[in-house]
Structure formats: structure tokens, C-alpha cells
Amino acid sequence: MLDFRIILDEIYKDAIHTKDKGVVASYIPELAHIDRNSFGIHLRTSEGNEYSVGDFNKPFSIQSISKVLALAKAISFKGNDVWQRVGVEPSGNPFNHLSLLELENGIPRNPLINSGAIVIADILISHLDNPKEDFLNFVRDLTGDNSVNYNKQVAKSEKATGYKNIAAANLLKSFGNLENSVDDVLDFYFHQCSIEMSCSQLSKAFYLFVNKGKCLFEKVYLTESQAKRINAIMLTCGFYDEAGEFAFEVGLPGKSGVGGGIAALLPNKFVITTWSPGLNKNGNSQLGMQALEQFTSKTKLSIF
Ligand code: GLN
Numbered sequence: 001m002l003d004f005r006i007i008l009d010e011i012y013k014d015a016i017h018t019k020d021k022g023v024v025a026s027y028i029p030e031l032a033h034i035d036r037n038s039f040g041i042h043l044r045t046s047e048g049n050e051y052s053v054g055d056f057n058k059p060f061s062i063q064s065i066s067k068v069l070a071l072a073k074a075i076s077f078k079g080n081d082v083w084q085r086v087g088v089e090p091s092g093n094p095f096n097h098l099s100l101l102e103l104e105n106g107i108p109r110n111p112l113i114n115s116g117a118i119v120i121a122d123i124l125i126s127h128l129d130n131p132k133e134d135f136l137n138f139v140r141d142l143t144g145d146n147s148v149n150y151n152k153q154v155a156k157s158e159k160a161t162g163y164k165n166i167a168a169a170n171l172l173k174s175f176g177n178l179e180n181s182v183d184d185v186l187d188f189y190f191h192q193c194s195i196e197m198s199c200s201q202l203s204k205a206f207y208l209f210v211n212k213g214k215c216l217f218e219k220v221y222l223t224e225s226q227a228k229r230i231n232a233i234m235l236t237c238g239f240y241d242e243a244g245e246f247a248f249e250v251g252l253p254g255k256s257g258v259g260g261g262i263a264a265l266l267p268n269k270f271v272i273t274t275w276s277p278g279l280n281k282n283g284n285s286q287l288g289m290q291a292l293e294q295f296t297s298k299t300k301l302s303i304f
Helices: 004-015 029-033 063-084 098-101 115-126 131-143 152-161 163-174 182-194 199-210 224-237 238-249 286-299
Strands: 040-045 052-054 255-256 261-265 268-273
Touching: 004 040, 004 052, 004 063, 029 040, 029 152, 040 199, 052 199, 063 115, 063 182, 063 199, 063 224, 063 238, 063 255, 063 261, 098 163, 115 131, 115 163, 115 182, 115 238, 131 182, 131 199, 131 238, 152 182, 163 182, 224 238, 224 255, 238 286, 261 286, 268 286
Parallel strands: none
Antiparallel strands: 040 052, 040 268, 255 261, 261 268
């Protein structure tokens, strides 16, 4: 019988004693102040058990992890139409890479790189009555927690410095792949990325993908097939040019963000979330990846 408590404790001890903790993202100035020594893990199983260590209750900037939630929301009302405007292939490139987008005529490789997420943001704006409010309510409903919120300072900070995203949105617009104005879409996208959640809140929200599209509170948002496909995209595209490495080392669908969070899951079994703000050279949490590699190696629980 696996003792998750002991396993998480071992991983935690190893992580806090690791010298190379990576580098905190500073291209979004507001994120640069985060303490590099923060570290938390939260595990939620399908039997309803929870295990946690460290700073698992401290909210952090979920950044690109929000792309999966935005995709889920877009798919819940657009279904397969989404795939006419964004692909499902890994990009093999950094999250903010631009040249492929031009080569491929404004159709982003997948919805988890920035350009793809900007197209998803455009779809949400076109379909939601009050886009920012409605999206936040969706995330709150998944989490069962109304304290989840945007961090307006972080959104503003990214708006002031997000030149690559501004370039991506303009390219998309020039190819006719944005319905709304570049400013409106980016305003939504920067807010979406600025949502703050703790590991334990993220575990609740991502339970949707463990549970075949039905959230922790039993509401059905996605069909089984839609949930399966989102998990497949997380596995192949969730870590940008390190998606292969994450599948190789960890073997779970998952998504990282430059705030240092990772949400990963084994369908029907568990969701595990980590937070450690230091990033490796590919923009993924250094200790988060290490912790998840240790977790699936020690427990032998992965999709492979
Ligand atoms: N908001 C960030 C950006 O667009 C998200 C990137 C990330 O978390 N990888 O650059």
C-alpha cells in the first residue's frame, strides 16, 4: 500500500535542499519579487483523499496554467469548431515563439502556446456576455471557492511589457484569426493569466480532467471525449519545447506556468499540483518537474 504522506515528505525534503532552484521569471516585472524558496505540493485522489506539503495553500500567479481552463470553457460551447482556428500539434518551440505562426498563416500550432491561447481568448470574448467576470466565475465554480481572483497588478504589469504577445495578437489579426480588437483580446488574456490560485485550489479545478469532464461538485462541463482530448493536448503540448522531456521524465498530462506552478494528472486516479517559482531555461518550474518525476517514479503511477 502506497503511503502518499511519506512520499510527499521525501520529495519535499529533497526539493528544499536542492541548490539549483532555477530562476524566477522577471519579464513580467510583477512576478520578479516572488520568493524563490516557496515550494508546495498538493495531491487529490479520486477517492477524495488529499495530501499536501509546504506552501500548498499560498496563492500564486497561475499564468499559462489558465490556458487549459480557457480551452475547457471554449470547448464547452464551441465543441470541435475550435479546431478550425487552432491546431493540436506540439510546437517544439518556446511558448512565445512567433515565426511558425507566420509560416503557418496565422493558425497557431496548439491552444497551449501563447498565440493559440490568444485565439481561445478571442473565442471566449465573442461568446461570453461579460468575458472577464464570466471566466472568473467559471474558475470559481470549478474550484468551489469565490476567493479566487485576478491580480490586477500582474495583468497591468504584463500589459505594459508584453511585446511578444502584442506582436502575436497583431499577426493573428492580420491573418483574420481574431474577431475582436487586439486590445480587447490581450486585456482578457493578460487577466486570465493573472489569476491567482494555491496548489490546493488548482487541484480542485483540474479535477475536471481527472473526472472525464465532470467537476468536483458533480457538474458536467465537458463530454468524456472532450476531456480525453484536452488531456492529450496537455501531454503533447503542456510544456512547450520541453513537452517530450516531461512525458519522458514524468509521464502525465500536465500544464506549467511561468509563475512556477504545474498541474498534472492521471485520468480517473489523481491530480497533483506543485509550486516552486524558479524556472529552468524552458520556462518550466525546475523543482516542480523534479518533484513530479520523483512522484511518478516512487509511486509507479503514470499513464505509461
Ligand atoms: N502570461 C504569460 C505570457 O503570455 C504566460 C506564459 C507562461 O506561463 N508560460 O508570456
